[in-house]
Amino acid sequence: MTVRRPTLVFSLLAFGYAFLYAPIVSLVVYSFNESRLVTVWAGFSTKWYVSLLENEQLLGAAWVSLRIAVMNATLAVILGTLIGVALVRFGHFRGRSMLALMAGAPLVMPDVILGLSSLLLFVSMEQLLGWPDGRGMTTITIAHVTFSMAYVAVIVQSRLGRLDPSLEEAAMDLGARPWKVFFAITLPLIAPAIAAGWLLAFTLSLDDLVIASFTSGPGASTLPMVVYSSVRLGVSPEINALATVLVVFVSTGIIIAGISMQRRARRDAAAR
Amino acid sequence: MRSHSSSKARTRWLSRMRRTASPGRGLVIAAPLLWLVVFFGLPFLIIARISLSETVIGLPPYSQLLQWIEGGMLQVKLNFGNFVLLMEDSLYFDALVNSVRIAAISTLLCLLIGYPMALAITRARESLRIPLLMLVILPFWTSFLIRVYAWIGMLKGNGLLNNFLLWLGVIDQPLQLLHTDFAVFVGIVYTYLPFMVLPLYATLSRMDHSLIEAAQDLGCRPVCAFWRVTVPLSMPGIVAGSLLVLVPAVGEFVIPDLLGGPDSLMIGKVLWTEFFNNRDWPVAASVAIAMLALLVVPILLFERYRARGGETV
Incomplete structure (x- = not known):
């Protein structure tokens, strides 16, 4: 069969990209607009960036969000990796289906339900145990970890599932204990997945409005x-x-990650 | 494709891994399981409990179900009033039906836009596939709230889309686009499109292309080959992508709040209003229970798909 380039399908693809990027491009363009009105172009200006830097409420909130996102991503990566390892490598164990269900459900559960349920839990715990004392960054972080570890688990699971187990097997044959095998062999091999999971958990947390609104308290606005x-x-x-700042930040990160991934793939291919 | 011998080695290794009963293994399972039971499982019991209590003024603003009364008796007070309200006040029922309608239409639109995109990416040159896929995911990494906000500027009465249409001469006065169902469809399709394209790409790229060639050799025209070979084979991706869009979209709050009109309520927004504006926690909890009852079947369907080895990301 000759390789046909179905024009229809490719023009639909172009339409899809236009749909995805037109709003973002318009945001970026109008961020340099002199006028406050979005529709009127009144000349190039960077004054909105200056006023952004002077907006202390926004900067303070960004700092709160950043700290929550880092804590969340770190905890979510640890717990999510454990889930991935347990589900892919441990075969059948008691509680497996429960773990799989509870690690998967947050992927589709609506935000409002997750937010409300976490808040009601924190309030009840405070009544019964005296902890958490009020709500703020800690409670937001806990709620974020609960749903973002599910995403990390998915990524780690798919990487672990594709991994050739012969390396791990060789290490076991040579007498390494399971934990040693994990840290010396498995962990370096799934490191890209863990890095991707960390970034995803970080972004999910930085992005979340609904769950944070429910679980936040006075003085902790994200x-x-x-x-x-x-x-x-x-x-x-x-x-x-x-x-615009966020878009530039994110695309730089993605482009760097993409280039390093391609280099790595090329190096691996060359090594083989 | 894994060769036969290595799959045997894998089974052997896995079975040994299973037999090694180390305390570390228990810990690996227990740590995340405990976290999920406490912070994800337990809250659903609490929601159920609070949905059966009465609203009171105070902190927290709901009544206790269990109370010790004189003589050491334990009194259980269940209040089904919230659920009666949900049944009787048409606001809640209408919002629920409307949410399902809007989510279903948006899912269909997502599929109609996402399927050709995923197909085109699998047919593109190999070196282009990863960059094209990255371009689909890239907007997902920028703030969701800001992407929804961008559509306000696009759809406003004097926004870009209206100006563009006026310039083309298609319309002679601005259309009301913002604060309509149309805006909500656009918002949902826009934000959830990557969740549709990724699972579709995953199944389409694994598909054996020789099957299509075989169908065409046997006299099936390309359109027929698409409907009778490609679509049925990509069913797992269609199901996973649709559920990944449909279920969260039913409970969506930000999109209907910023882009939707006053007359098309969605259930996520109702829950938000009950909680934040009316401070009626028990009614908010019973709305959550109603949503869960509606979504439990699609959620379990999604889980079953994943359990059978479907990849979502």
Whole structure:
């Protein structure tokens, strides 16, 4: 069969990308607009970036979000990797189906349910145990870990499932204990998946409005919470500037990750 | 494809791994399981409990179900009033039906846009596939809230889309696009598209292309080969992608709140309003229970798909 390039399918692909990127491009363009009005182009200006830097409420919230995201990603990676290892390598054990169900359900569970249920748990725990004392960064982090570890588990699981077990087997044959095998062989092999999982958990946490709103307390407003309350009041060029900063930040990260992944793949191919 | 001998080695190794009963193994299972039971499982029991209590003024704003009364008796007070309210007040029922309608239409639209995209990526040159896939995922890494916000600027009365259509001469006065169901469809399709494309790509890229060639050799035209070979073989991806969009979309709050109109309520927004504006925790909890009752079948369906080895990401 000759390789046909189905024009229809490819023009639909182009349409899909236009749909995905047009809003983002418009955000970036209008962040440099002199005028406050989104539709009127009044000349190039970077004044919204200056006012972004002077907005202490936004910067404070960004700092809170960043700290929560780092804590969340670290905890989620540890727990999610354990889930992945247990589900892929341990065969059948008691509680396996329960673990699989509870590690999978947060992937599709609506945010409002996760948020409300976590809040009600924290309130009940506080009544019974006296902990957590009030709500804030700790409670947001716990709620975030609970759903983001599910995403880490999915990534680790799929990487572990594709791994050739002969290396691990060789180490076992040579007398290494299981934990030694894990740290010396398995962990380096699944490191890219763990790194991807960390970044995903970090982003999910940085991005979440609903769960954070439910589980937050006074004095712990995250970035999405502040953005949301300002967006509700209407379009603001300052938010456009913030969006542009995020887009530049994220695309740089992704491009670096992509290039290093391709280099790695090429090196692996050359080694073989 | 794994060769036969290595799959045998794998089985041998796995069975030995299973037999090694080390305390570390128990810990590996126990740590995440304990976390999930306490912070994910237990809350559902608490939601169920609070949905059966009464609203009171105080902190926390709900009544206790169990109370010690005189003579050491334990009194159990269950209040089904919240569920009666949910049944009687058409607001809740309408919101639930409307959420399912909007989520279902959005899922279909996602499939219609996502399927050709996934197909085109699998047919692209090999070196282009990963970058093309990355381009689909990239917007997902930028803030969800900001992407929804971007559509306000696009859809407003004097927004970009209206200006573009006016310039083309298709319309002669701005359309009301923002605060309509249309805006909600756009918002949901836009934010959930990667969740549709990824599982579709995963199944389509694993598909054996010789099957399509065989169908065409046997006289099936490309359109017929698509419907009779490609679509049935990609069913697992279609199911997984649809569930990944449908289930969270039913409970979506941000999109209907920022883009939707006042007359099309969605259940996630109702729950949010009950909780934050009316401070009625028991009613919010019973709305959550109603949502869960509705979503439990699709969630279990999704789990079954995953348990059979389906890849989602």
